[in-house]
Amino acid sequence: MTNPNATEKLSVNGKNYTYYPLKSVVAPEHLGKLPYSIKILLENLLRTTDGESVTEEDVKALATWTPTSLDEKEIAFSPSRVILQDFTGVPCVVDLAAMRDAMVKLGGNPDKINPQVPVDLVIDHSVMVDYFGTTDALEKNAELEFERNHERYQFLRWGQKAFDRFRVVPPDTGIVHQVNLEYLAQVVFQNEENGETVVYPDSLVGTDSHTTMINGLGVLGWGVGGIEAEAAMLGQPITMLVPDVVGFELTGKLQPGVTATDLVLTVTQMLRQLGVVGKFVEFYGDGLADLPLADRATIANMAPEYGATCGIFPIDEETLNYMRLSGRSEELIALTQEYAKAQGMWRNPGDRPTYTETLTLDMGTVVPSVAGPKRPQDRIELSNLSATVNDLLPKERKSVEVTLDGETFTLEDGAVVINAITSCTNTSNPSVLLAAGLVAKKAVEKGLKRKPWCKTSLAPGSQVVTEYLEKAGLTQYLNQIGFDVVGYGCTTCIGNSGPLPDAIGDAIDANDLTVASVLSGNRNFEGRVHAKVKMNFLASPPLVVAYSLLGTVTKDITKEPIGQNEQGEDIYLKDIWPTPEEVQSQLSAIQRDMYVKGYSDVFKGSEMWQNIEVTESESYDWNDESTYIKNPPYFDGMGKEAPANLPEIKGAxxxxxxxxxxxxxxxxxxxxxxxxxxxxxxxxxxxxxxxxxxxxxxxxxxxxxxxxxxxxxxxxxxxxxxxxxxxxxxxxxxxxxxxxxxxxxxxxxxxxxxxxxxxxxxxxxxxxxxxxxxxxxxxxxxxxxxxxxxxxxxxxxxxxxxxxxxxxxxxxxxxxxxxxxxxxxxxxxxxxxxxxxxxxxxxxxxxxxxxxxxxxxxxxxxxxxxxxxxxxxxxxxxxxx
CATH class of the missing domain: 3.20.19.10 (Aconitase, domain 4)
Structure with missing residues (x-):
């Protein structure tokens, strides 16, 4: 092994960059066999070798990685940056503020408590679906959000001013992982050091398990707990065991009528069955050539559901195409291509690295699917859903007559009461969003309406989604079915589905009805979506729309009519399902300018955000009357030195x-x-x-x-x-x-x-x-x-x-x-x-x-x-x- 601290120059379009070449520590014949993700970890060690946290022995061990060579080997990984969302981010900032106070009590300098790497916090978890099905739902939900969360938002604005390298993306902008995918991620990071521009792979940890979505862009990152993220923010490396790397080969193409959601539910089921907890999953194979980046991001997003630490795709032409579409600079795109090729991180056709184990999926075998009723890995073929539900429900079905908004109907076991197009998993994917809009358009043209007991909502992961749905002429149809935009945030996917109409909620409680939700989210654990809803099914956005028309999961949506037109004729799912050609023709509505405009002032926020007053101070002025922000007790009684002995547990x-x-x-x-x-x-x-x-x-x-x-x-x-x-x-x-x-x-x-x-x-x-x-x-x-x-x-x-x-x-x-x-x-x-x-x-x-x-x-x-x-x-x- 040669010098682990050796650097080389890379010239791109006349500008010189400094980088740490993998070829300085890896034999040429071995470099092509290393998994892409291992190369990223190796570069990280190479660049941060200090003889303490990272030694030359660590670099050598990773440079000679084989599937069996590094059992139980610990390394120290230093991510380029950290991302937070507000539910997990607020306690992070609370802890940093408390650490400043604790540092003062220890007699130290509170200014030492500052992020040492860039940190972005995106406020996306607080908006709730109180209002829906109306054109002013977005505005009303935003007003309620600020009313409920004023104190939290004031605290975050204080943090934005008090801490270095800490940015806040205000409410009603988008979902953290979609904002990361569309704007924050660099793919190749640049840092000025001693008068040189050092380049290296973008990498991150985030306080949300779906941080892995960025793996679709070739960026290594995963979710960690807030406490581990705080340590990373303060310059501590993430200690980890060198992972096994599972290679997942994708071949073929999806059949017409099959969506990226169907694909990810299939991948999730396969990987859960294999068992990949604590492992990296890396996707390769000829199928990647025809897999759009949005589909890759959908698959990467659900890494926590299949149990892996990450689910990463290598950098290739599709990566560059997406960077160009989403408004990244031509300079960055050129640098990404040249750097990836120089480091052996560029995907070439036929690449087949050595993996710990492999499995293969022919995408042509994927069929329309949902997952549920309470675990994301429990995939059910769409044609089998009604039979599965009918087996779960009691033979003696309960039903009750309900009157809502002047309309009387029968609410039964198996009724779908929440239909939510939600979650970065799917709202980052234009093909399934446009398909949902086309289903709505065809439904309206056929004279179909949503069932009155269905609470419908559309919560895009970024404002770009609204732009292209509007340009494609589909917004009006989604609105007519009841899928008005309710907010730009996580909403139903994280349990912020808001209240059901009183008449519906009371009927469920009084009659102990077993009802369902159909959502385009990534999780459906018991009690998560809504306390009154016992069955929750993950589905593609177009299916979410379709089930709002059918109104129940007890009928076979693939064979039974989903409704009747005004002439009383039966309308079936196939009558309103768009063809691949129809979806493809709508994709032209998506333009680079939408991303450039949408993110031009991303940190500014609305007038409500700008009007939040905040005082500038090094330490936070805790308010004893607050029920939102409180100085936590973790540092009470803490001494300057760690206890000499480990805790003993007796009489527990x-x-x-x-x-x-x-x-x-x-x-x-x-x-x-x-x-x-x-x-x-x-x-x-x-x-x-x-x-x-x-x-x-x-x-x-x-x-x-x-x-x-x-x-x-x-x-x-x-x-x-x-x-x-x-x-x-x-x-x-x-x-x-x-x-x-x-x-x-x-x-x-x-x-x-x-x-x-x-x-x-x-x-x-x-x-x-x-x-x-x-x-x-x-x-x-x-x-x-x-x-x-x-x-x-x-x-x-x-x-x-x-x-x-x-x-x-x-x-x-x-x-x-x-x-x-x-x-x-x-x-x-x-x-x-x-x-x-x-x-x-x-x-x-x-x-x-x-x-x-x-x-x-x-x-x-x-x-x-x-x-x-x-x-x-x-x-x-x-x-x-």
Missing amino acids: RVLARLGDSITTDHISPAGSFKPETPAGQYLISRGVESKDFNSYGSRRGNDDVMVRGTFANIRLRNELAPGTEGGFTTNFLNNEVETIYDASMAYQKENIPLIVLAGKEYGTGSSRDWAAKGTILLGVKAVIAESFERIHRSNLVGMGVLPLQFKDGDTCDSLGLKGDETFDFAPLSKGMKTIEVTATSPNGDKKTFEVKVRIDTPKEWAYYQNGGILQYVLRQLDKAA
């Missing part, structure tokens, strides 16, 4: 005994909550009326609300409180069923540590740091599960919670753990792979078993010893000159 009780696939939504829900919940009771005690509760997600800057919302999902099933659903447990101090929050407080009063027992795939779903923050604030010291999802395991360590994994074959049931036992853990020391646990039942019987310690890297051991990643970083910065 079980707070919750949970099953498989417990999501971060189960642990820390994002949606609305009722007055009788602990969070609701707390806000009422602070003088907040229930109409002003907003959502858990919007309250993430206040730990008092969030700890009360932890394990409070209405669909949580805790086996310690049989017969209940929601955030309840048995308090073994009095053997009574209580809320999880109340029981936790009782245990903490007696200084009793707590643990959680769980099954497989614990912590799947969103990269929600509050699922870990709430856990530690409830007094939970350890979680023992059969397996963990990547981000949540990392977040638990980052908050000082010990993740432990049952040995293969062991489960709560096989070990006879009921949850009423007292648990004692053997002393823990750094680097331990297993630890012994003794469970003592109420009658004195003891069971001793071993579990795996899932602190996976040396850096994570340092975090855990410090009580968490924030405490570690704060102490490091305090010691720094």
Whole structure:
């Protein structure tokens, strides 16, 4: 291996750039065999070699990567930038503000708490669908959004002024991942260093699990917890194990009538079945030549759903075409092409890198599909949906007569009450958005109308979408069916579906109806979309429109009529489904100028945003009366040095005994909550009326609300409180069923540590740091599960919670753990792979078993010893000159 710090010059259109050539450390015959994603990681190490975080041995190990060469090898990855959304971003900024205060208490310089890399926060998670089906829905929802979130937005504006390298994209602009794809991402990054322009691959981490969408553009990035993102913002590398890289070969072309949504649901199902948690997935094959970049982004977006760390596509001509369409400069496009070719990062036909394992999909075999009713990997062929639903529903169907807006109709089990074109997964993809518009156009021309019980909404991921739908002449038809624009943000996809009309909601409650939503989102976990909606199906935007016409999932939409025209003639799906040629002809409506104009003043915001007053100050002036923004307790009592010994857990009780696939939504829900919940009771005690509760997600800057919302999902099933659903447990101090929050407080009063027992795939779903923050604030010291999802395991360590994994074959049931036992853990020391646990039942019987310690890297051991990643970083910065 030659000099790992060697640089070379790259001349593009007469301008010289400096770069770190991979050929300086990789043999030419080996470079072509390295996966694209490994090349990006290698360049990162090459450029950041310092002898400490990154050594020459690290570079050499990655330069000679083979599928079996680097088992359990840790590296330090330094992303070029960080992106945030407001639900996860507000607590990040709260923590940074709290760290400034804590630094002052330690006697240090608060100005050390500043982002060291560019950070962009896009406000997209707060808009709710209160108004729909009218042309003024967008304006009314925006007004309500600012009314509800004024304090949070004021805080973010303070942060924008107080911190360096921190930009905020204001509300009603778009969804973070679509804004990243269309505008923020550079593909090749440039930085001025010592009078030279150094170029390197754009890379990032984000506080949203769907950060992976940018992988479609050839940019490496993935979701991390807010606490890990804060460390990256403060200049700390992301420690990670060198991943296995799964090669996914795409061949052939999609058949007419099949959408990118159908493709991604198929890919998700295949990769879930293979098992790719903690792995990189890289797409290759001849099929990429005919796969538009928007389709690539759709596939990359759902990496969290198939369980991978990322789902990346290499740079090729299609990448450059999209950069040109979306308004990137010709200078950047030329640099991207030349740099990618110089580094061996350019996709050539026939490229076949060496992968850990591979699988293949002929895209010609993909059929129209949906996924549900409660997991995104549970794909159902569209023609089988009605049969699947009818098997799930009771034979004795419930129905009720409802009157809404002067119209009386029958609402039945299986009725679709929410139809939402939502989510960056699909609204970033012009082909499926235009197809939805064409379905609406044909439906209107055939005299069809949406069913009166369907709540319809269109929430584009950027304002460019509205521009091209308008230019294509399709907006008027979408409006006529009821798909008026309700906001530019995540809306229904993250649970901000807003209230159902009272008549509908009351009928569902009074008759215990099992109703459905059909949405173009990426997640459909229980209780996520709407508390009253038990079945949720992910589908393409044109299918979302079609199901608003049919109004039920109990009928076969592929064979039965979806409605009748004014002459009483049956109209079928095939009568309104657009041909590929029709969709293709509409794509010409999309012009580069739309992107250039749409993003020309992206940080300016509306008049409502500009009118938010904010004071400029180095430290935040906390308001004790605030129920949105509060100084968190993480640094209370913290000393300048880390504790000498690791925590010991003795006499622990079980707070919750949970099953498989417990999501971060189960642990820390994002949606609305009722007055009788602990969070609701707390806000009422602070003088907040229930109409002003907003959502858990919007309250993430206040730990008092969030700890009360932890394990409070209405669909949580805790086996310690049989017969209940929601955030309840048995308090073994009095053997009574209580809320999880109340029981936790009782245990903490007696200084009793707590643990959680769980099954497989614990912590799947969103990269929600509050699922870990709430856990530690409830007094939970350890979680023992059969397996963990990547981000949540990392977040638990980052908050000082010990993740432990049952040995293969062991489960709560096989070990006879009921949850009423007292648990004692053997002393823990750094680097331990297993630890012994003794469970003592109420009658004195003891069971001793071993579990795996899932602190996976040396850096994570340092975090855990410090009580968490924030405490570690704060102490490091305090010691720094």
